[in-house]
Amino acid sequence: MDQDRIRVQTEDFGLEEETKKLLACSKRIGGVVNFLGTARDFSKGQEIHKIDFDHYPGMAEKRLSEIRDQALKDYDIIEVTIIHRVGEISIGENIVLIVVGAEHRKDAFRACSWCIDELKRITPIWKKETTPEGIVWVEEHP
C-alpha cells in the first residue's frame, strides 16, 4: 500500500500541498482533477452542528488502496491520492480529498468521479451528525 497516496487521518490536509506532491511524481501529467468533500451545516432539512466519522482501521485503508489500484488499471491516468479524515470535524472543514493526475483531463475527471463513488460504496467509514434534535448516524450518501 502506498502510505502517502492513501491516508485515513484525524488531521487536516492541504489541497495545494497534495496537488504539488502528485504533480511531482511525473512530468507527463497534463491535467489534475481534485474532489474535495467538506462538512456542510445542513442536511435533509436539518441544521448540522458537527460531524464525527468512525472507521474500521486497516480495512478502510485497504479499501481505499484497492480503489486507487483499480482506478490506475481502468483509467488512462498516472497517479491518484485519496485522503479521508476521521474523528470530529467542524462545519466547513475538509473531509475527503481525491487528487487524480493524467495526461489529459477527460480521463482525470472520469477517474476522480469513479473514485469518490466507489469510496462511498465500499469503504467502511461512517458519519454521525449532531443536530439540534440529537445525534443521527447517516445511512445514505447521495
Next chain:
Amino acid sequence: MVKVKFFAVLKALVGKEEISIEMKEGSTLQQLIEQLKEDLPPLVDIMQKGGILISVNQEVLGKEAVIKDGDEVAFLPPFAGG
C-alpha cells in the same frame, strides 16, 4: 476465541465496541449471529432491519462462511464516508 467488533450505530445500539466469544470448531457466521443474538438482544432488531455486512478478518463474507479460532469478525452498518 473469536473477536467480534461493532462499529458506528451498532456500537451505540449494542453498547459494546468489541467482545470475545468461544465458538465450536467449524461454526459458521450464521451460528455466531444466533449466539450473539442471545448474548446481545439489541442485535436481533438490528439484523432484522437488514443492510448489515459482516466481515471476517476484514473481508466481507456470507453467513455460510466458517470461522475459526483467532478470527476477527466485524458487523458493518451501511457505509457513509465521503
